[in-house]
Amino acid sequence: MKKAAIVGAGIGGIAASIRLALKGYQVTVYEANESFGGKMHEFWLGGYRFDAGPSLFTLPRLVDELFELAGRKPADYFTYTRLNPITHYFWPDGSHLKAYADPEKFAQEAAQQLGVPEQDVREVLARSRRLYRGTADTFLNKSLHKAGTYLSPDILKALGCLTDLGLTTTMHQANANKFKDPRFVQLLDRFATYNGSDPYQAPGTLNIIPHLEHNIGAFYPKGGMYAIAASLVKLAEELCVEFRYREPVEQIVTLAGKVMSVKTAQDNYNADVVVSNMDVVPTYRKLLADHPAPEKTLKQPRSxxxxxxxxxxxxxxxxxxxxxxxxxxxxxxxxxxxxxxxxxxxxxxxxxxxxxxxxxxxxxxxxxxxxxxxxxxxxxxxxxxxxxxxxxxxxxxxxxxxxxxxxxxxxxxxxxxxxxxxxxxxSSFAGALYGSSSNNMMAAFLRHPNFSSQIDGLYFCGGSVHPGGGVPLCLLSAKIVGELVPDVAPAEKV
Ligand code: FAD
Known part of the structure; x- marks a missing residue:
C-alpha cells in the first residue's frame, strides 16, 4: 500500500489529500494546529462569527471539481451564490460605485458615477478575458517547470496575446496609459493586492485578475469561506484520509535522494510521497535543514x-x-x-x-x-x-x-x-499572505515548482509555490501535484 504524507491542512493540503486518496494512496495529513483550514479558519467573538482570512471566493469550479472527481454531487456538500453587486467602492472625494456583475450594468454605473466611458469598462473586461484565455493553460494550470508545458500547443495561445501580456509595463502603467479617470485606474490597480503585489512594480500581466471576479464571477459560499475547507475535509475523511491535528512535522526524512518518512514529536511515519503545504521557506529551513535550499527562489520578495x-x-x-x-x-x-x-x-x-x-x-x-x-x-x-x-x-x-x-x-x-x-x-514566512509577491517578472512567473528536483517523492502545494497565493491558485497547486505524483499500481491501491 503506497503512503502519502501531507504537511499542513491548509486549503492546498486538503485538496492535495483528496487528489492523492483518489489516486489510491493511503493519505495522512499532519497539521500543527488543533484543526484544519490554515488561513481559512473561522472563529466566534460573542455572538459574531468571523472568517479569519480569505473573504473573496472566485473560481468555485475548482472546488466542485474535487467532489465530482470523487463521484459526489457538490451541492450535497457545499453551495454558493453569485454576487451582484460584487463590491461597493468609496472614494475620499465622496464618489461611490457599485461594481455590478452584469458587465453592461457595471459599465453604465461607471459612466454615471465616475464619468468613465462605458467602452472603457468593456475594454478592461475584454482585455482580462483575452489575457486569461491566452495564458491560464500555460501559466496557471500546469507546472511551469516541466519541458512538456513549453512543447504544448497552449504556448502558442500565450504568444498570441503578447501585446496584452504587459511584460514591459507595470500594471499601473498598463492601466494609466489606457484609461483617464484616476479613480477607475485605482480600482483596476487594486487587483494587484489579490496576490500581495504592488501595482507600481508588478507586470501588466496581473491585469488578468479582473477576469476571475467580473467575467467568471465572484461568489459567496453558504456558511462563509470556512465552509469550503470544512466541506472538503468532510469529503477527504469519507475517502479515508486521516487528519492528525496538533502534530507538527519536524523533519522530512530522506535517504539517497528519496523521501522516506515524516518525523513528528510522536513518531516517524513512513511515506512514499510527501507533499508540503507548509510555506516553502520554513519547509527548507526547518524540515529539510540538511539539504541545500534553492536560495534564489527563497529570496524572492515576499508579498x-x-x-x-x-x-x-x-x-x-x-x-x-x-x-x-x-x-x-x-x-x-x-x-x-x-x-x-x-x-x-x-x-x-x-x-x-x-x-x-x-x-x-x-x-x-x-x-x-x-x-x-x-x-x-x-x-x-x-x-x-x-x-x-x-x-x-x-x-x-x-x-x-x-x-x-x-x-x-x-x-x-x-x-x-x-x-x-x-x-x-x-508558519507563513514573515506573515506574507501569498508567499512571494509578483513585483518582478521572475517572482511573478517562476515561483518554486510543485515538485523537488533534488528529492524524489517530494512535492509542494499552497500559496507560497507555483502558481501562486489565493484560494483558487492553492487549489490549482494541489491539482498540479495530483498530476505529477505517480499513479499507484492497481494491486497497491487502498
Ligand atoms: P495555509 O492556509 O497557509 O495553511 C498551511 C497549514 O499548514 C496551516 O494550517 C499550518 O498550521 C500548517 N503547517 C505549517 N507547518 C506545519 C508543519 N511543520 N507541520 C504540520 N502542519 C504545518 N485568498 C483568496 O482567494 N481570497 C481572499 O479574499 C483572500 N484574503 C485573505 C485575507 C487574509 C487575512 C489572509 C491571511 C489570506 C487571504 N487570502 C485570500 C489568501 C488565502 O487565504 C491563502 O492563499 C490560502 O488560504 C493559503 O492556503 P495554503 O494551502 O497555502 O495553506
Missing amino acids: SSALIYYWGIRKQFPELHLHNIFFSADYREEFEQIFQRKTISSDPTIYVNITSKLEPEDAPAGSENWFVMVNVPHHQGQDWQKLIATTRETVLQKLSSMLHTNIEELIEQEQVLDPLLIESRT
Missing part, C-alpha cells in the same frame, strides 16, 4: 501582509454590502509606504467585509460582523503594537468620516490579526 480588526458592530449600515472598499487619496504613496518604507500609510485603503449582510445569523440582531483590513508590509522587524494602535485610530477616523457615524462607539467586540500572528499560526 504584502494584512492587519485586520475584527469588530462586532452594534448597528447596521444599509449603504454597505458584503465587500466594501474605502480608497486612499494617494495610491502610489500608499504602496510606496508598504513596499519601500515597510510601514503603513497614514491614509490606507480600507477593506470592510460583512458576511452578516448575507448570513444574518453571523451577528446578533441589529448588528454586523465587520472584518476591517488594510494592506501592510510583511514582517521585517516593525513595531506592530505601535502600528496596530496608530492604524486603528486612522481607520476609525476615516470610516467614521466617510460613513458619518462614530464607529468606535459601536464596537462591542474586537480582535486583531497582524503579520506576526499570521506567521505564528500558519
Whole structure:
C-alpha cells in the first residue's frame, strides 16, 4: 500500500489529500494546529462569527471539481451564490460605485458615477478575458517547470496575446496609459493586492485578475469561506484520509535522494510521497535543514501582509454590502509606504467585509460582523503594537468620516490579526499572505515548482509555490501535484 504524507491542512493540503486518496494512496495529513483550514479558519467573538482570512471566493469550479472527481454531487456538500453587486467602492472625494456583475450594468454605473466611458469598462473586461484565455493553460494550470508545458500547443495561445501580456509595463502603467479617470485606474490597480503585489512594480500581466471576479464571477459560499475547507475535509475523511491535528512535522526524512518518512514529536511515519503545504521557506529551513535550499527562489520578495480588526458592530449600515472598499487619496504613496518604507500609510485603503449582510445569523440582531483590513508590509522587524494602535485610530477616523457615524462607539467586540500572528499560526514566512509577491517578472512567473528536483517523492502545494497565493491558485497547486505524483499500481491501491 503506497503512503502519502501531507504537511499542513491548509486549503492546498486538503485538496492535495483528496487528489492523492483518489489516486489510491493511503493519505495522512499532519497539521500543527488543533484543526484544519490554515488561513481559512473561522472563529466566534460573542455572538459574531468571523472568517479569519480569505473573504473573496472566485473560481468555485475548482472546488466542485474535487467532489465530482470523487463521484459526489457538490451541492450535497457545499453551495454558493453569485454576487451582484460584487463590491461597493468609496472614494475620499465622496464618489461611490457599485461594481455590478452584469458587465453592461457595471459599465453604465461607471459612466454615471465616475464619468468613465462605458467602452472603457468593456475594454478592461475584454482585455482580462483575452489575457486569461491566452495564458491560464500555460501559466496557471500546469507546472511551469516541466519541458512538456513549453512543447504544448497552449504556448502558442500565450504568444498570441503578447501585446496584452504587459511584460514591459507595470500594471499601473498598463492601466494609466489606457484609461483617464484616476479613480477607475485605482480600482483596476487594486487587483494587484489579490496576490500581495504592488501595482507600481508588478507586470501588466496581473491585469488578468479582473477576469476571475467580473467575467467568471465572484461568489459567496453558504456558511462563509470556512465552509469550503470544512466541506472538503468532510469529503477527504469519507475517502479515508486521516487528519492528525496538533502534530507538527519536524523533519522530512530522506535517504539517497528519496523521501522516506515524516518525523513528528510522536513518531516517524513512513511515506512514499510527501507533499508540503507548509510555506516553502520554513519547509527548507526547518524540515529539510540538511539539504541545500534553492536560495534564489527563497529570496524572492515576499508579498504584502494584512492587519485586520475584527469588530462586532452594534448597528447596521444599509449603504454597505458584503465587500466594501474605502480608497486612499494617494495610491502610489500608499504602496510606496508598504513596499519601500515597510510601514503603513497614514491614509490606507480600507477593506470592510460583512458576511452578516448575507448570513444574518453571523451577528446578533441589529448588528454586523465587520472584518476591517488594510494592506501592510510583511514582517521585517516593525513595531506592530505601535502600528496596530496608530492604524486603528486612522481607520476609525476615516470610516467614521466617510460613513458619518462614530464607529468606535459601536464596537462591542474586537480582535486583531497582524503579520506576526499570521506567521505564528500558519508558519507563513514573515506573515506574507501569498508567499512571494509578483513585483518582478521572475517572482511573478517562476515561483518554486510543485515538485523537488533534488528529492524524489517530494512535492509542494499552497500559496507560497507555483502558481501562486489565493484560494483558487492553492487549489490549482494541489491539482498540479495530483498530476505529477505517480499513479499507484492497481494491486497497491487502498
Ligand atoms: P495555509 O492556509 O497557509 O495553511 C498551511 C497549514 O499548514 C496551516 O494550517 C499550518 O498550521 C500548517 N503547517 C505549517 N507547518 C506545519 C508543519 N511543520 N507541520 C504540520 N502542519 C504545518 N485568498 C483568496 O482567494 N481570497 C481572499 O479574499 C483572500 N484574503 C485573505 C485575507 C487574509 C487575512 C489572509 C491571511 C489570506 C487571504 N487570502 C485570500 C489568501 C488565502 O487565504 C491563502 O492563499 C490560502 O488560504 C493559503 O492556503 P495554503 O494551502 O497555502 O495553506
